[in-house]
Amino acid sequence: MKKTFIDISNGLFLGILSSAWLGYLIGLRLLNWNPPLWNNFSNIFGALFFTALLYSILGILVGIFFTFGLKAVFLIIPPIRKKLNFTRSWIRTYAVVMIVLFTYLTITRTRPDAHVLIYDTHLVIAYIATLLIFYGFLLRRLKNFSGSIVKISLLPALIFLLFGFAASYFGTPKPSSAALGNPQEIADALSAAAPDVKVAVFGVDGAEWSVIDPLVEQGKMPVMQKLLEEGSRARFESLNTLKSPLIWASMATGKTPEKHGILDFGSFQFPVMKSSFINYPDGIGFYRLVSRLMPMADMPVTSTTRKVESIWDLLSLAGKTVGVAGWWATWPADPVEGWMISDRFTYTLFNPRASAQTLKKGQTHPPELLPEIEGFVRLPDDMAPGELSRFVKGDVSTGFAPEGWQSSGHEEWNPLYQLKLGYTAGESFFNASMNLIDREQPDFFTVYLEGNDMVSHFFWQYMDDSLYPEPLAEEEIAKFDEVVPRYYTYWDSLVGAALEHLSEDTYVFIVSDHGFGPVSDPVIPYRGGDHLPYGAFLAKGPGIKPGYFAADASVLDLTPTLLYLYNLPLADDMDGKIIFDIFTDDFKLTRELENIASYETGRRTNSSLTSSSADEDIKKQLRSLGYAK
Numbered sequence: 261m262k263k264t265f266i267d268i269s270n271g272l273f274l275g276i277l278s279s280a281w282l283g284y285l286i287g288l289r290l291l292n293w294n295p296p297l298w299n300n301f302s303n304i305f306g307a308l309f310f311t312a313l314l315y316s317i318l319g320i321l322v323g324i325f326f327t328f329g330l331k332a333v334f335l336i337i338p339p340i341r342k343k344l345n346f347t348r349s350w351i352r353t354y355a356v357v358m359i360v361l362f363t364y365l366t367i368t369r370t371r372p373d374a375h376v377l378i379y380d381t382h383l384v385i386a387y388i389a390t391l392l393i394f395y396g397f398l399l400r401r402l403k404n405f406s407g408s409i410v411k412i413s414l415l416p417a418l419i420f421l422l423f424g425f426a427a428s429y430f431g432t433p434k435p436s437s438a439a440l441g442n443p444q445e446i447a448d449a450l451s452a453a454a455p456d457v458k459v460a461v462f463g464v465d466g467a468e469w470s471v472i473d474p475l476v477e478q479g480k481m482p483v484m485q486k487l488l489e490e491g492s493r494a495r496f497e498s499l500n501t502l503k504s505p506l507i508w509a510s511m512a513t514g515k516t517p518e519k520h521g522i523l524d525f526g527s528f529q530f531p532v533m534k535s536s537f538i539n540y541p542d543g544i545g546f547y548r549l550v551s552r553l554m555p556m557a558d559m560p561v562t563s564t565t566r567k568v569e570s571i572w573d574l575l576s577l578a579g580k581t582v583g584v585a586g587w588w589a590t591w592p593a594d595p596v597e598g599w600m601i602s603d604r605f606t607y608t609l610f611n612p613r614a615s616a617q618t619l620k621k622g623q624t625h626p627p628e629l630l631p632e633i634e635g636f637v638r639l640p641d642d643m644a645p646g647e648l649s650r651f652v653k654g655d656v657s658t659g660f661a662p663e664g665w666q667s668s669g670h671e672e673w674n675p676l677y678q679l680k681l682g683y684t685a686g687e688s689f690f691n692a693s694m695n696l697i698d699r700e701q702p703d704f705f706t707v708y709l710e711g712n713d714m715v716s717h718f719f720w721q722y723m724d725d726s727l728y729p730e731p732l733a734e735e736e737i738a739k740f741d742e743v744v745p746r747y748y749t750y751w752d753s754l755v756g757a758a759l760e761h762l763s764e765d766t767y768v769f770i771v772s773d774h775g776f777g778p779v780s781d782p783v784i785p786y787r788g789g790d791h792l793p794y795g796a797f798l799a800k801g802p803g804i805k806p807g808y809f810a811a812d813a814s815v816l817d818l819t820p821t822l823l824y825l826y827n828l829p830l831a832d833d834m835d836g837k838i839i840f841d842i843f844t845d846d847f848k849l850t851r852e853l854e855n856i857a858s859y860e861t862g863r864r865t866n867s868s869l870t871s872s873s874a875d876e877d878i879k880k881q882l883r884s885l886g887y888a889k
């Protein structure tokens with residue numbers, strides 16, 4: 261029985277080895293799905309080494325399964341024991357398992373857009389060739405080598421490695437280094453910025469025209485009413501993926517997520533890697549393995565995930581002052597000309613309770629600003645009952661747990677908590693930035709308000725329950741049917757209050773990343789609203805047509821249009837366009853700009869994720885809210 265291989269140490273070894281190879285293969289696929297990673301040896305090494313390592317840990321289980329599983333099979337079916345040479349059957353089993361797994365990985369093209377067939381073909385050839393060599397070698401040597409498989413497997417492992425590198429070398433086109441702009445051209449363009457242009461952009465997450473219009477008609481959004489009379493509006497087309505971090509980054513850069521690099525709520529980066537990545541084959545639990553076994557490699561997106569210049573970067577370079585408050589993925593705060601209050605300044609949906617206390621850096625730029633404005637931070641639990649009564653009718657002292665909520669077990673899903681969180685975050689960003697504007701109005705100001713999205717998700721159904729299959733409790737409707745409209749009235753008043761702080765000639769923009777509508781079949785029973793592809797766009801200021809309904813615009817168009825206002829040329833590598841439709845002919849005569857190739861100088865290209873002591877809390881939050889697996 262000694263030569264049967266069915267002892268635990270050999271079983272474990274084979275299990276670990278086979279899984280490590282599987283991991284290595286997943287590492288290769290991962291590289292193929294994220295071509296920019298190929299341009300750096302640290303990235304290639306990090307991806308291959310750490311995926312192999314992670315899966316080899318999983319291999320302990322596989323090894324135990326091999327050992328006892330096969331033992332059991334042979335015990336149950338004695339004839340097999342007589343007929344087959346144990347060694348050979350063992351290795352055949354192993355080969356079959358590996359090939360099945362590999363075939364599975366190869367055919368599960370869950371993201372066909374993210375990789376190309378030819379890459380994987382090379383991997384298939386390399387992998388099968390290596391397996392054949394390994395098995396041939398192993399079988400021959402085993403005749404007179406009853407000892408350690410460890411030694412025997414070193415050579416094939418090396419061969420496999422070489423095959424892998426060869427396959428990746430020949431199979432993957434080297435990514436052309438991203439087209440960079442001409443430094444002189446960029447400098448010339450930026451030096452020509454128009455003087456005295458002041459802009460304020462209000463980012464209202466999920467603002468929806470079909471809610472705004474009736475409220476304006478009823479006189480419940482007086483500020484919007486005035487802005488609509490004086491400015492131009494449009495439907496604002498979102499991206500294919502209605503995930504907030506991507507869309508807000510596209511608005512701030514004029515580029516698609518593939519270019520700006522923010523592709524999800526989180527991103528991965530193994531130790532020694534120089535870049536983060538987002539696309540991965542999850543056929544065999546990649547996400548769970550990384551997040552459980554190597555949590556430091558799985559991080560929430562940060563400002564440093566963004567690979568390209570944003571509007572506040574460009575305006576800073578053009579000598580303009582900027583003030584940015586609360587935008588997605590702005591932590592750690594960018595070193596802008598002016599100030600920035602990052603999204604981790606207070607609690608937000610993705611910056612949960614604990615993290616605000618553990619973060620020690622990057623919340624504001626300049627860092628000295630933090631102690632000056634910290635007093636404006638408001639937390640969900642200190643929202644006063646009087647404030648709550650602005651939105652919720654009747655008794656607000658008892659709190660609120662809708663039917664079925666307890667079973668979900670996540671405090672963050674409590675609608676009332678969502679309302680408080682969005683409201684206090686908005687108040688924090690708004691009041692802090694008004695304080696700074698009163699000191700001096702920056703040339704460009706923007707504040708992001710998340711709360712509108714949160715109340716729309718959780719209270720939409722009370723506004724119009726006719727579309728929902730299950731009838732809602734009368735008392736809940738009576739209490740909450742006004743939450744969404746009242747929240748619109750509330751942010752309308754915030755915009756109005758801000759205008760008091762801003763100079764008369766300030767260009768005012770109101771933008772949302774997507775629209776909202778009812779969910780007919782909600783996954784979370786008390787979550788009644790969901791994202792729709794068209795958000796809202798409104799612009800008002802000198803040279804913008806009054807009372808005008810413009811043709812559809814895209815979220816990608818915001819940055820090009822802002823550049824145009826500042827008399828800065830559009831770059832060819834931007835995916836958005838200038839929304840000419842909203843400008844008067846007279847205004848267009850004052851701007852005649854030739855595009856430049858690009859504003860990119862490569863300074864952000866190799867930037868990567870910034871880890872923080874808050875990552876664990878944020879990831880927990882992402883998981884509990886269903887934004888990560």
Ligand SMILES: [Zn+2]
Pocket residue numbers: 465466503504713773774
């Ligand atoms: Zn959103």
